[in-house]
Amino acid sequence: SLLSGGAAIDESVMDELEAILFTSDIGARTADRLLEDLKQRRGSDRLKTADEVFAALREELSAIVRLPAPSLFDDLDAERTKVVMLVGVNGVGKTTSMGKLAHWAKNKGHSVLLGAGDTFRAAAVDQLQVWADRTDSPLVRGADQADPSSVLFETVERGVKEGFDLVLCDTAGRLHTRAELMDELKKMHRVMGKAFEGAPHEVILVLDATIGQNAIAQARTFVEAIPVDGIILTKLDGTARGGVIAGICDELKIPVYYIGVGEGVDDLRAFDPDEFVGALFDSFGEQA
Ligand code: GDP
Ligand code: MG
Numbered sequence: 001s002l003l004s005g006g007a008a009i010d011e012s013v014m015d016e017l018e019a020i021l022f023t024s025d026i027g028a029r030t031a032d033r034l035l036e037d038l039k040q041r042r043g044s045d046r047l048k049t050a051d052e053v054f055a056a057l058r059e060e061l062s063a064i065v066r067l068p069a070p071s072l073f074d075d076l077d078a079e080r081t082k083v084v085m086l087v088g089v090n091g092v093g094k095t096t097s098m099g100k101l102a103h104w105a106k107n108k109g110h111s112v113l114l115g116a117g118d119t120f121r122a123a124a125v126d127q128l129q130v131w132a133d134r135t136d137s138p139l140v141r142g143a144d145q146a147d148p149s150s151v152l153f154e155t156v157e158r159g160v161k162e163g164f165d166l167v168l169c170d171t172a173g174r175l176h177t178r179a180e181l182m183d184e185l186k187k188m189h190r191v192m193g194k195a196f197e198g199a200p201h202e203v204i205l206v207l208d209a210t211i212g213q214n215a216i217a218q219a220r221t222f223v224e225a226i227p228v229d230g231i232i233l234t235k236l237d238g239t240a241r242g243g244v245i246a247g248i249c250d251e252l253k254i255p256v257y258y259i260g261v262g263e264g265v266d267d268l269r270a271f272d273p274d275e276f277v278g279a280l281f282d283s284f285g286e287q288a
C-alpha cells in the first residue's frame with residue numbers, strides 16, 4: 001500500500017496522497033502547502049520512495065502542531081490569581097472542559113473558583129453548578145438573566161480578594177447573532193481586566209473535533225474578536241481524528257493545550273503532538 005511503499009514513487013502515489021490530505025479535515029490551505037512542499041522536496045530528488053514521502057509529511061505535520069504551549073498549571077503557585085476565560089460556540093464542550101480543568105487543578109492541590117458567564121440559558125448555570133459540586137469548587141452565579149460581564153467581574157474580584165489560585169470563567173456560545181456574541185465576549189474580556197489588571201490571563205477556545213473543517217472557520221471568528229491563547233479540542237474519543245487542528249495551528253498559530261476524550265471528569269489529556277500525528281497517520285492508513 002501507499003504507506004509501506006519502498007518502491008519508487010510515481011504520480012499515482014502523489015495523487016493518492018493528495019486525495020488523503022484533502023479528505024482529512026486538515027483544510028485546503030494547509031493541504032495545498034504540504035503538497036507543494038512535498039513536490040518540491042521530491043523534485044530536488046531527496047524523496048524517492050513512498051516511505052520517504054510519508055516520513056517527510058509526518059515531520060512537517062509534527063512541526064505544524066508543535067507550537068509552544070505552556071501548561072496552564074505551571075505557575076499556579078504564584079502569588080497572582082490566574083484567570084482563565086473559556087470561549088466557543090454552544091455544544092462544543094466549554095462547561096464540561098471547565099469542570100475537567102477544575103478537577104485537574106484541584107487534584108494538584110490548587111483552589112478553584114468558577115464563574116457562570118453563560119447567563120443566557122438557565123440550564124447552563126445549573127449544569128455548571130453540577131461541576132462545581134462535583135469538584136467541590138465554589139461558583140459565582142448571577143441572578144436570572146444577569147449581565148454576564150457583571151457576573152464575571154464579581155467572579156474575578158472575589159477570586160483575587162480571596163486568593164484563589166485559579167479562576168475559570170464560562171461564557172455563552174450563542175446570542176441572537178454572531179456579531180452580538182462577539183461584542184458580548186469583548187465586553188466580558190474588558191470587564192474582567194477592570195476587576196483585575198491583566199485578566200483574563202488565558203483565553204481558551206474550545207473546539208469540537210467532530211465538526212471537521214467548520215472548526216477552522218469558527219476559530220477565525222473568535223480570533224478576530226478576542227486574543228485567543230490556546231485551544232481545547234474536544235470529542236476526540238469518537239471517530240474524529242482532529243485533522244482540523246493541523247489547519248488551525250498552521251493558519252492561526254495557536255497551540256492546543258488539551259484534548260477532551262470523553263464526558264467524564266478525568267477525560268482531559270495534555271495535547272501530545274507526536275501521539276496526535278501518529279493517530280492521524282493511522283487514519284490515513286485506513287483510507288489508503
Ligand atoms: P458548551 O455548550 O460548550 O458548554 O458544551 P457542554 O460542556 O455543555 O458539552 C456539550 C456536550 O458535549 C455534552 O453532552 C458533553 O457531555 C459533551 N462533551 C463535552 N466534551 C466531550 C468530550 O471530550 N467527549 C465527548 N464524547 N463528549 C463531550
Ligand atoms: Mg456551557
